[in-house]
Amino acid sequence: MSRSETLFANAQKHIPGGVNSPVRAFRGVGGTPLFFKHAEGAYVIDEDDKRYVDYVGSWGPMILGHAHPEVLEAVRRQLEHGLSYGAPTALESEMAELVCALVPSMDMVRMVSSGTEATMSAIRLARGYTGRDSIVKFEGCYHGHSDSLLVKAGSGALTLGVPSSPGVPAAFAKHTLTLPYNDLGAVERTLAEVGREIACIIVEPVAGNMNCVPPAPGFLEGLRAQCDQHGVVLIFDEVMTGFRVALGGAQAHYGVTPDLSTFGKIVGGGMPVGCFGGKRAIMECIAPLGPVYQAGTLSGNPLAMAAGLTTLKLIGRPGFHRELAEYTGRLLQGLQERADAAGIPFVTTRAGGMFGLYFSGADEIVTFADVMASDAERFKRFFHLMLDGGVYLAPSAFEAGFTSIAHSETELSITLEAAERAFATLAK
Ligand code: PLP
Secondary structure (H helix, E strand, C coil), X not given: CCHHHHHHHHHHHHCHHHCCCHHHHCCCCCCCCCCEEEEEECEEEECCCCEEEECCHHHCCCCCCECCHHHHHXXXXXXXXXXXXXXXXXXXXXXXXXXXXXXXXXXXXXXXXXXXXXXXXXXXXXXXXXXXXXXEEECCCCCCCCHHHCCCCCHHHHHHCCCCCCCCCHHHHCCEXXXXXXXXXXXXXXXXXXXXXXXXXXXXXXXXXXXXXXCCCCHHHHHHHHHHHHCCEEEEECCCCCXXXXXXXXXXXXXXXXXXXXXXXXXXXXXXXXXXXXXHHHHCCECCCCCECCCCCCXXXXXXXXXXXXXXXXXXXXXXXXXXXXXXXXXXXXXXXXXXXXXXXXXXXXXXXXEEEECCCCCCCCCHHHHHCCCHHHHHHHHHHXXXXXXXXXXXXXCCEECCCCCCHHHHHHHHHHHHHHHHHHHC
């Protein structure tokens, strides 16, 4: 028995399913989840001392690679001053200033402790600001696990085959309208009918929770125009895309400016952080300036701010995102060539430092239906073959992959060699 197997058996005694977040349980790919004890650069190291090239990056935050010395040093320095004060700090203002400088739409920002809190709070704010109850989201987009948003939500929910969750009252869910991603016509028809009841449209500007589906040309622009026409708040959920697709997020990359944005993952540099922000007139509705309540004991935690700020400063160097995107491009090209050579139908998608892999004969992946039509069983086998070859992909056919700046030639070779063997086995 491997140590991961022993630890997993033990974990299940007191932790539901042995994990603190469902997709970690490997239900989407079968087998025993790996237990990690260390991570550095582009690698994670499991309890059995096996090293893997990591394309999960803690589900997105580790854009600099794991255990970046400057990030660790910033946290160590802050540690000397205590863990949390529950009172304002200079670090929080520095963070707010930097986020507003980097992201085009941000006039003001509020820090929270997770992506879920960020989206939940942004939705409440949009409802408070507009005085409307209903919201629009898109099928396959995941915005965290708050009640209003756990309707037809991607990845974890898709992996488990539960499109929404027991425990979400029907009365909540009825205010959430779910439309097909990349289908502007559906948005136009819905807003023409019930636009005056809609507080906000929330969207992943690149959908990263049904694998990786970039926006169709004109989709984000169309959402902007529709929101303007109907007085609806446009929220970009950039928890995944923020600071990754480009330094200024997907909104900078695609040149579309939302009213509110939500962030998580990279903004905390690996610590539990999220934030939401945007137009001053809307943000001024948040307590204590306005009546919309939102709060958090550990919001703006100094250790988390130190990790996040250092990360944001380091990724701001010229060329960072170009290099990240170049690696991603070479990785996908290499995978495609090897799949083609083995005669395996295979399609990839990407946006900056995030990517999607599909066992599919489709020409391109544009809709949720395209994602669902791909061969998830084949992905399961590929996942385990890659794992055997020392490469750790997200353990689900419905999750985006992430690259980091620590991924270089060596990791590319390891990955492509493992893939060549994996595709050859799949072709047998
Ligand atoms: N929004 C998006 C787009 C996400 O990808 C996630 C998590 O993966 C969330 C929100 C929720 O963030 P958290 O897991 O930090 O609560």
